[in-house]
Amino acid sequence: MPAIPAIGDRTARYMDIPEAAKGPDVDPAKGYRLQDFGGGLYMITDNVYQSMFLVYDKGVVVVDAPPLYAAKIQQGIAEVTDKPITHLIYSHAHKDHIGGAKAIGGNPVIIAHAETARLLKRAADPDRPVPSVTFQDKYTLNVGGKKLELSYFGNAHEPGNIYIRAPEQKVLMVVDVIFPGWMPWRRFAVAQDVPAVFAQVEDIRKMKGWDTLVGGHVARTGTRADVDVQAEFYADLKKAAGGALATTKLGEGMDPKDQTNPWALFDNYIDRVALQCVNTLTPKWATRLGGYDAWIWDQCFAMEQSMRIEEG
Structure with a gap:
C-alpha cells in the first residue's frame, strides 16, 4: 500500500481514480x-460541479449556478427548450455553487432558505443576489404541473x-x-457541524422517494449504494479516530522541555x-474512494477534533 503524504508534503503522483468514481465524459467543446x-x-455538470434545471410549460427553473460554467447554463438549456429562466x-x-447567479441572465425569482438570505445580506456580494422568496422548514414550488419540494433539516454543512x-x-x-464514489472534500466539506453531517447522511439513507442523488460535485450522480458506502466510511473513520484517541498518550516521546509548551x-x-x-483506514479505503x-x-484531523471537542 503506498504511503499517504501528510499535509504539506508533495507527492510525485496522486493515486489512480477508481473506476467506480468515474462518470460520463464531458464534451470539451x-x-x-x-x-x-x-x-x-x-x-x-462540468464533472466537478453539478446543478439542475426543470423545464415546465412557461419557463425553466434552475437549481444552483456554479460560476465555473454558469455562463453556459443558458446554452445547455437551449439544447432542450427555448423557454426563459423564470426561477x-x-x-x-x-x-462556488451560486456565484454564477448573474451570469445565467434574465431576472428570475430567487428562492432560498431564510438562513441563506441572512448570509447573503451579510456578504453583500453582487454575484449572489439576495433571494426574494424565503422559507423556514418546507417550501413546494409548483410550476405548470411540475413540482420541486424544498426542505431544511438544520445546520450541518452550513x-x-x-x-x-x-x-x-x-x-x-x-x-x-454526499460525494458518490469519492472521498468527501476536505474536513467533511468544511462542515460547520460534523455530528450533524453524520446525521444527515443517515437521514438521506432512510429517506424514501428518491432513486438518484445529485450531490453538487464530482463526475456522476449517486445511488443509495453510494450513500451506504459513505456512511460505512464515516463509521470506519469515527472508529479509527476514536481508537487513536484512546491509545495515544499526551507528550509521549517528546523532549521534556517541549512539554511545558501546551501548543507543542x-x-x-x-x-x-x-x-x-490514516494508517488504520488506508488498507481498506485507499482504492475504494476517488x-x-x-x-x-x-478527515482524520477533523474527526479527531470533533470527537475530542464536540462529543467529548
Whole structure:
C-alpha cells in the first residue's frame, strides 16, 4: 500500500481514480454535459460541479449556478427548450455553487432558505443576489404541473443548506454532503457541524422517494449504494479516530522541555492521533474512494477534533 503524504508534503503522483468514481465524459467543446432525468428535469455538470434545471410549460427553473460554467447554463438549456429562466433556487449560500447567479441572465425569482438570505445580506456580494422568496422548514414550488419540494433539516454543512426533491423523477439534490464514489472534500466539506453531517447522511439513507442523488460535485450522480458506502466510511473513520484517541498518550516521546509548551504538546499529540487514524483506514479505503490520498489527513484531523471537542 503506498504511503499517504501528510499535509504539506508533495507527492510525485496522486493515486489512480477508481473506476467506480468515474462518470460520463464531458464534451470539451461544450465544457458541460446534460443528464436527462425525465419529466423535464436535467442535470448540467462540468464533472466537478453539478446543478439542475426543470423545464415546465412557461419557463425553466434552475437549481444552483456554479460560476465555473454558469455562463453556459443558458446554452445547455437551449439544447432542450427555448423557454426563459423564470426561477433560480439556491441550495445554500456558498459562492462556488451560486456565484454564477448573474451570469445565467434574465431576472428570475430567487428562492432560498431564510438562513441563506441572512448570509447573503451579510456578504453583500453582487454575484449572489439576495433571494426574494424565503422559507423556514418546507417550501413546494409548483410550476405548470411540475413540482420541486424544498426542505431544511438544520445546520450541518452550513446554515441554510437545503434538500431539493423532484418527486416525479425520484431525484434528490443535497449539496456538499454526499460525494458518490469519492472521498468527501476536505474536513467533511468544511462542515460547520460534523455530528450533524453524520446525521444527515443517515437521514438521506432512510429517506424514501428518491432513486438518484445529485450531490453538487464530482463526475456522476449517486445511488443509495453510494450513500451506504459513505456512511460505512464515516463509521470506519469515527472508529479509527476514536481508537487513536484512546491509545495515544499526551507528550509521549517528546523532549521534556517541549512539554511545558501546551501548543507543542497538543500539536504533537494530534499529529500522532491523525497518523494512527490514516494508517488504520488506508488498507481498506485507499482504492475504494476517488481522491482518498488528497483528503484523508484532513478527515482524520477533523474527526479527531470533533470527537475530542464536540462529543467529548
